Amino acid sequence: MKEESEIRIVHFADTHLGYSAYRKIDSDGINLREKDIYKAFVETVNRIVDIRPDIVIHAGDLFDNVRPTNRAISVALEQILRLSKMGIPTIIIAGNHETPKLKGTGHIFKLFEHLENVYPIYNKAERINLEIKGKSIAIHTVPHCRDRDEFMESLESALPDPSADFNILVTHGAVQSVEVFKMGEINEYIIPLSTITKGFDYVALGHYHGFTRIRNNIVYSGSTEKMSFNEINEEKGFVIVELSKSVTTEFVQIPTRKMLEIGPIDCKDLKPREILNTIKDSIAGRDFTGCIVRLLLINIDPSVYKSLDMSSISSMFSKAMHFEVRHSAGKTVDQVISSEVVISDILTEFEKFIDKRNLKDKKEFLALGKKYLQEAEGEDT
Numbered sequence: 476m477k478e479e480s481e482i483r484i485v486h487f488a489d490t491h492l493g494y495s496a497y498r499k500i501d502s503d504g505i506n507l508r509e510k511d512i513y514k515a516f517v518e519t520v521n522r523i524v525d526i527r528p529d530i531v532i533h534a535g536d537l538f539d540n541v542r543p544t545n546r547a548i549s550v551a552l553e554q555i556l557r558l559s560k561m562g563i564p565t566i567i568i569a570g571n572h573e574t575p576k577l578k579g580t581g582h583i584f585k586l587f588e589h590l591e592n593v594y595p596i597y598n599k600a601e602r603i604n605l606e607i608k609g610k611s612i613a614i615h616t617v618p619h620c621r622d623r624d625e626f627m628e629s630l631e632s633a634l635p636d637p638s639a640d641f642n643i644l645v646t647h648g649a650v651q652s653v654e655v656f657k658m659g660e661i662n663e664y665i666i667p668l669s670t671i672t673k674g675f676d677y678v679a680l681g682h683y684h685g686f687t688r689i690r691n692n693i694v695y696s697g698s699t700e701k702m703s704f705n706e707i708n709e710e711k712g713f714v715i716v717e718l719s720k721s722v723t724t725e726f727v728q729i730p731t732r733k734m735l736e737i738g739p740i741d742c743k744d745l746k747p748r749e750i751l752n753t754i755k756d757s758i759a760g761r762d763f764t765g766c767i768v769r770l771l772l773i774n775i776d777p778s779v780y781k782s783l784d785m786s787s788i789s790s791m792f793s794k795a796m797h798f799e800v801r802h803s804a805g806k807t808v809d810q811v812i813s814s815e816v817v818i819s820d821i822l823t824e825f826e827k828f829i830d831k832r833n834l835k836d837k838k839e840f841l842a843l844g845k846k847y848l849q850e851a852e853g854e855d856t
């Protein structure tokens with residue numbers, strides 16, 4: 476007999492509103508990839524509205540950056556208002572992407588503070604107590620903080636409350652389990668597994684973009700769209716959590732733009748014209764309309780690569796939304812995509828930069844640089 480569920484939660488994360496990529500724009504000049512990101516967010520909220528869960532949790536990186544554009548803010552506000560008006564308690568914790576390094580910058584989540592049923596959590600850990608269907612639910616939230624030590628202390632001191640019917644932990648960072656669920660970002664925080672395995676009924680994680688069940692009840696929902704080719708094989712969506720005597724989780728996929736990789740095509744001993752024909756053969760009959768496509772060429776000599784007729788190759792993918800080529804003289808194409816690694820805020824970068832230099836007046840230099848950066852951050856453009 477199926478046990479009747481008591482509390483239903485929708486958990487999602489890493490919507491990265493404001494993220495944009497590639498060059499294609501629409502007739503209004505809006506980046507197409509940015510629009511995809513909004514579309515995935517709106518679709519997720521549409522599904523949530525249909526499901527009508529008891530609680531909604533967003534586990535961080537709602538926005539792609541500390542200073543989202545007016546467009547990103549209005550998309551966020553419009554959708555969150557829908558949940559607010561339905562009376563669904565909606566918990567939104569800050570991730571590393573939207574958390575400013577400087578206190579003076581102010582946090583974009585302050586905007587959500589006056590919305591009914593919405594709990595924006597930023598800068599410090601908080602506990603939210605809810606009463607739903609006669610059950611007491613303690614939600615322990617540990618958002619990304621400006622200070623790493625503060626984050627770690629909050630994480631370590633978050634403990635289930637034995638008097639609550641259900642205890643939920645919400646946090647954002649790279650869990651260190653058998654593997655580390657890193658995004659390769661400078662300002663990401665490591666979460667030791669021991670800090671989140673203390674008896675919570677459910678742990679809602681954000682940061683890592685691939686949906687992952689670390690345990691049955693410790694889950695990364697993943698992002699709602701793909702932010703790089705590293706995520707090419709990942710399904711995107713959200714998690715429905717049913718809390719009763721036991722915990723069950725269900726991943727729900729949402730449609731996202733197709734991302735494809737062609738190859739790797741082995742170019743060893745091939746002349747440029749032969750390479751062209753090989754590419755043509757390997758994509759015969761395929762439709763790339765609206766897709767994001769990457770072509771991999773391996774064992775290709777740099778001089779041969781330079782002499783390739785790139786416009787002919789590009790024309791084979793003219794219907795794609797985005798097309799790029801990666802090549803390597805060796806057997807594999809280097810998987811480190813440095814251009815797509817997100818750099819942390821400018822102040823952290825500056826500190827790291829100065830730290831590596833051999834400067835006489837390091838302290839003064841750092842102080843002065845910080846002052847200028849803070850002043851610049853205070854300006855609009």
Ligand SMILES: [Mn+2]
Nearest residue numbers: 536570571682
């Ligand atoms: Mn993150």
